[in-house]
Amino acid sequence: MVLQSVEKLKKKYTITAILSALGVPRENYYRWCLQAINKPLSVEEKSIMELYKSTRYRNGHRKIKAMLKQNYNIELNLNTVQNLVQKHNLQCRIKPKRKWKSQGESIIIAPNLLNRDFTASKPNKKWVTDITYIQYGSTTKYLSTIMDLFNNEIVAYKLYDYQQTPLVIDTLKEALVVRNHLEGVIVLSDQGSVYTSYAYQACIKDNDLASSMSRRGNCWDSAVIESFHSNLKSEEFQYVKFNSLRNQDVTERVITYLNYYNEERIQEKLGYLTPVKYGVTAA
Template identity: 65%
Template sequence: MTLVERMQTKYTITAILSALLVPRSTYYRWRSEATDSSLTDVERTIIDICESTKYRYGHRKVRALLQRDYNIKRNRNTVQRIMQKYHLQCRIKPKKKWQSQGETIIIAPDRIKRDFQAAAPNQKWVTDITYIQYGRTVQYLSTIIDLYNNEIVAAKLYNHQQTPLVLDTLKEALEKRAHPKGVIIHSDQGSVYTSYAYQSYVMENNLVSSMSRRGNCWDNAVIESFHSNLKSEAFIYTRFNSLSNVETISRVNQYLKYYNEERIQEKLGYLPPIHFGGR
């Protein structure tokens, strides 16, 4: 017990007891026995309640049990003070918060504002991730489209949707387009796009980050439409998880090639992307 008290200035009671492999109930029984003469009946009862409930309750519930089971009435501040004195606080469940997978969250303004037209190549790129659920396992497709001619500049299909997926997609796009400067790269506010790693890479390559408003798919409608078309056209009448992963990847790659080289678009004067204008 002396060791615990000495280490208390640096560590919590729970951490110390866990390291020493000593149950909390055992520690408090030792402590109670060592100071039993100084414990009041209320303090001893509160310690018993906390031990029997495995320290799951806060002071309000302990106060209610004190009154219900022992007919002892005390205000909640008194109960709280006693529980704090003997380190009997319940284990608080941490609140879940939305956060990025990177080291920090960087949110860019919406610089596209639903203007999905571009006067020349490499002015505006849009990007997003979609689920491909037709193989034995779920795959994740990351795509970048040039709004000048709706060409798929780069696409990566991985078995995860972590930051490397979007980084590798952007690296491929930059290599294919000979590292253009000043391109607006527009995404949603997903954790991979707001991550420090992704945003740093955008700035290091002289790109301009832009983001949709949260929960508003229309702010990135072009790429949302493309992903919808891919699923409805490449996987028509296909049930989820009905194909092999190899067949799924093959269909995606075939559709990407077809979309760029053959699929005509009204916006492009009924031409496919690569036959519209120069790059």
């Protein structure tokens, strides 16, 4: 990537200036130039670089190893993949840690039925829901999602300009429509005021669902959905400053990532399949 960047920009800037902007020592650059001249890239190296580029550097070497087999029928030892990744300075984006915040006063508290058991033998047995802030547009938006713990698929979502009870009720109603108005599903949430509200709990009860809540101040009780929201921000918005995009662009990027997550992003838990493909295979 450094060699390509220098080749592209050297007509306009000096090599020293380009390397300084990239934070790359001159010694490394010229050593890479010699390597590029003396030894062409192997099929495996080209495939790894293509995978990193196509997935926007979202995956680590373990997932890249699985994708090499799936996409190119190339089987490499995990250490070999890691060495090739390090050789070409390819890195997965590191997810920033997120602090949990409780939301408002509680009205109706449901028991923690899941108790951190995030496995499900069938679809539509256990759902988990949460809200996250999206602060990259001109105004803050609030994303509400519902995930099926069978295959970690995002069943429904809503992106609103406010964090009020209709946001979570509308998300729940959409999930019921998508999954054909199921009954008896356990729906885990935190103890935020929107989830403990009478209106939301009435919606749960009227649709014959079972409400479950994580313990107050304990983000590990809903770690799966917390992790998903962290992935969304670190993978889709890592290099975006707060309040730097148009609201329309933010919405489009959220929708694009949700589709990517369900249909293209492989997961180790699912045997390196995507949520959608795992659901079809299991069915």
